[in-house]
Amino acid sequence: MTQYQTLLYYCYSPIEDGEKFASDHLEFCKSLDLVGRIIVADEGLNGTVSGTVEACKSYMDAIYADGRFNKTEFKIDAVDEPSFIKMHCRYKAEIVHSGLRDPKEIDPNRQTGVHLEPKDFLAMKDQEDVVVLDVRSNYEHNVGHFKNAVTLDIDNFREFPEKIKELEQYRGKKILTYCTGGIKCEKASALLLKEGFEDVYQLHGGIIKYGKEAGGEDFEGQCYVFDNRVTVDVNSVNPSVVSTCFNCGKQTTKMINCANPTCNEHFTQCDECGWEMDGCCSPACKENPNKREYDGTGYYVKVPQPVNIDKISKRKHKNFPPKVSVED
Structure with missing residues (x-):
């Protein structure tokens, strides 16, 4: 019997005094013994939380009872153990950083792409007048993407607005956007509409819901998720x-x-290289005297480290993502 669940969700809904809400919400999550990461902004919530089945149900009940978040759709995964170590709930300017000087230029509650249920996305994606657009970052689509999808060379979603000009060749076609859980598409499709693209759609519930309701057909590889x-x-x-x-x-x-x-x-690393490199990405890292013991998993509890210039430059490589939380 499943003991734990992981919930992925978001909701664009105005929150007054988001900083206080974030502080109170953190204490509420801790009271349920939940772990995870939640971003709170004046525009809404973006989170992934994990805990017992009972705790997750209590959390979902509370979100719906609030009244402001009735549009929330939880993607629920059964897991063998909680998908995080700690609970974080932070207030930020946006629940997904749009990269716009004035984030209020777009509002998913007023204008966004047409939501396609997984079965409808599946039926449309291979049509001749359709372009399937991945709006996620390099490290996400490198590990998995839809067959024949258009991908963008971005390290973070905030770079998306600058990449729209590269999509000019697809004007006049139907643009089907997708991401992990749907939240990035809310803003990506809104930005495309703002820039004059007319037939813009988004995969409702993202890849995760598509996997549950359409069997994940033609999604090549695996889906990157923002937890352990x-x-x-x-x-x-x-x-x-x-x-x-x-x-x-x-x-x-x-x-x-x-x-x-x-x-x-x-970064991606096969088991053979993992043991040969002691879980390091390069010979230089392998020689670091403070190297952690590699146990085959490559997962470690993160602790604050001094800024390293070589580390920053390495992030420019497409296999190295910037540090992110939830679905940034």
Whole structure:
């Protein structure tokens, strides 16, 4: 019997005094013994939380009882153990950083792409006049993406507005956007509409819901998630592996953190290279005297580390994501 669940959700709904809400909400989550990461902004909530089945039900009941978040749709996964170590709830300017000088330029509550249920997305995605657009970051679509999807070279969603000009060749086509749980598409599709694209759609509930309701058909690889699981399987129809080891190029779905705590970068590495490199991304990191002991998992509890210039430069490589939380 399943003892734990992980909930992925978001809701665009105005929150007055978001900072106080975040503080109070953190204490509420702790009272339920939940762990996870939640971003609170004046525009709404964006979170992933994990705990017992009973605690997760209590949390969902409370969210709906609030009244402001009745549009929330929880994606629920059964897990063997909680998907986080601690509980964080932080107030930020946006629940997904849009990269706009004035974030109020777009409001998903007023204008966004047409929501497509998974079965409708599946029916449309291969039509001749359709372009399937992945609005996620490099490290996400490198490990998994829809077949024939258009991907953008971005390290963070805040870079998306600057990339829209690269999509000019697709004007006049139907643009089907997708992301992990749907939250990025709310803003991506709104931005596309603002820039004059007319037929813009989004996969409602994202890849996670598509996996549950459409079997994940034609999603190649695995889906990156923002918790300790790192990646999850979504395709039960025609699964495949598309990601490769950062060190040797061999196909692998395993993503780890570098054993050098000053680096701590997140990258794909096969088991063979993992043991050979002691869980490090480079020979230099392998020689670091403070290297953590590699146990085959490549997961370590993060602790604050001094800023390292070499580490910052490494993030420019497409396999190295910036540090993110929830669905940034």
